[in-house]
Amino acid sequence: MSKQTMTHCQEYETVSRRTFMSRGVQSAAALMFGNKLVALPTWMPRISLADPHVGPAGDTLVCVFLRGGADGLNMVVPHGDDDYYSHRPLIGIPRPDDNGASDGRTVDLDGFFGLHPALGSLQEIYAAGDMTFIHATGSPDESRSHFEAMDLMERGATENGDYTGWLARHLATLDSGNSSALRAVGIGDMLPASLTGAVSSTALQSIADYHLGGRPEQLGQMTNLLQTLYSQNEDMLTAAARQTFASIEVLSKIDTEGYVGNGRPYQENEFGQAMRMVAQLIKADVGVEVACIDVGGWDTHVAQGGTVGTMAGILQELSDGLMAFYEDLQAQMGSVTVVVMSEFGRRAQENGGLGTDHGHGNMMMVLGGGINGGQVFARWPGLHDEQLVGPGDLAVTTDYRDVLGEIIQKRLNNPLLPAIFPDYTVNSLGLAVPRMG
Numbered sequence: 001m002s003k004q005t006m007t008h009c010q011e012y013e014t015v016s017r018r019t020f021m022s023r024g025v026q027s028a029a030a031l032m033f034g035n036k037l038v039a040l041p042t043w044m045p046r047i048s049l050a051d052p053h054v055g056p057a058g059d060t061l062v063c064v065f066l067r068g069g070a071d072g073l074n075m076v077v078p079h080g081d082d083d084y085y086s087h088r089p090l091i092g093i094p095r096p097d098d099n100g101a102s103d104g105r106t107v108d109l110d111g112f113f114g115l116h117p118a119l120g121s122l123q124e125i126y127a128a129g130d131m132t133f134i135h136a137t138g139s140p141d142e143s144r145s146h147f148e149a150m151d152l153m154e155r156g157a158t159e160n161g162d163y164t165g166w167l168a169r170h171l172a173t174l175d176s177g178n179s180s181a182l183r184a185v186g187i188g189d190m191l192p193a194s195l196t197g198a199v200s201s202t203a204l205q206s207i208a209d210y211h212l213g214g215r216p217e218q219l220g221q222m223t224n225l226l227q228t229l230y231s232q233n234e235d236m237l238t239a240a241a242r243q244t245f246a247s248i249e250v251l252s253k254i255d256t257e258g259y260v261g262n263g264r265p266y267q268e269n270e271f272g273q274a275m276r277m278v279a280q281l282i283k284a285d286v287g288v289e290v291a292c293i294d295v296g297g298w299d300t301h302v303a304q305g306g307t308v309g310t311m312a313g314i315l316q317e318l319s320d321g322l323m324a325f326y327e328d329l330q331a332q333m334g335s336v337t338v339v340v341m342s343e344f345g346r347r348a349q350e351n352g353g354l355g356t357d358h359g360h361g362n363m364m365m366v367l368g369g370g371i372n373g374g375q376v377f378a379r380w381p382g383l384h385d386e387q388l389v390g391p392g393d394l395a396v397t398t399d400y401r402d403v404l405g406e407i408i409q410k411r412l413n414n415p416l417l418p419a420i421f422p423d424y425t426v427n428s429l430g431l432a433v434p435r436m437g
Helices: 003-033 082-087 122-127 146-154 166-172 216-231 234-251 270-284 310-328 400-410
Strands: 060-066 131-138 184-187 202-204 290-295 336-342 362-368
Touching: 060 310, 122 131, 122 310, 131 400, 166 184, 166 290, 184 270, 270 290, 270 310, 290 310, 310 336, 336 400, 362 400
Parallel strands: 060 290, 060 336, 184 202, 184 290
Antiparallel strands: 131 362, 336 362
């Protein structure tokens, strides 16, 4: 592994710890303060929002973030570009018509782009018109640093000193009349930075944790204990107490052990179980408007593999979870939108360790009943040497905020995009159908 690669990986490990600590503080602040006005220190960044849009809630948005810089070129393969195979002679995914490929071939989408065979089942959703892919997309950040790229993307690429997340700004500017304690949830032990802001959110590891093993006497004991704890810090922790008690009351009524989804089963891995949890919350109609799921393991500097290998295994988990979720929520899919994204892509040229280094342009996936699916949106820049940017990366021709902004406006019923993505004008791609009612 090169010295540069080692530096990147060491940075990622350091950043992961730093991010854990900072997000823990941010999550605690969000839960403690909620919408209550408090006196903030003069150094703390302020959030400045437009008057909220008053209207009904739109789709439930499920954001899946692939942390570590997923290799979009091997996920949505540009098999019609010869330069792709020039750059990746060993880990490139064979063309759909390559009869000599023994371990799998690209699953064609439109004659130019196709899916990694581990994602092949998603072609069913694509063919049904409920899934689309956007290629050569990403943020304007060119640092190729995990921390900086994730931070900028989750804040909505703002440079104005506003350290709130784009999802928090969306929720703060949409008055849907929804007072649910579970309006915004992060699946895991902490909230993602995109939910950092003035609207209370809840971090969930397991709905079952709120059942306390089905022993109501323990639920009462814990409630009394929490009430005692919060009463000692009433001024700062009243909102946190309300959030906790409300979450316990709602989640304790959801039957987790007896839950059986429709269609294929959810796999017994972290992503599969996270998607299962979100499906339960949506079906229980507990007021979830936004759910965030993180998936790690995408920093594939070494031994990435092609049709088989490390990345193929993670892709299979991603595909299985999305397919199970889609089949399970057929009755609700007209009001659910799923977005899959990552902080940046990978270098076009494979490296000496049969992996890929940090890059720039990437792909995004969007799934839902309100999507103009069955097509790949791309202003393809090409992969010839003079078409690459930086040290040899796919150029970004579609800003990720164009994708998110169109979904927010057309599917989430929030037109206040300038407040959500300050200093940026969202360009519509035509990937979403305007929601009626």
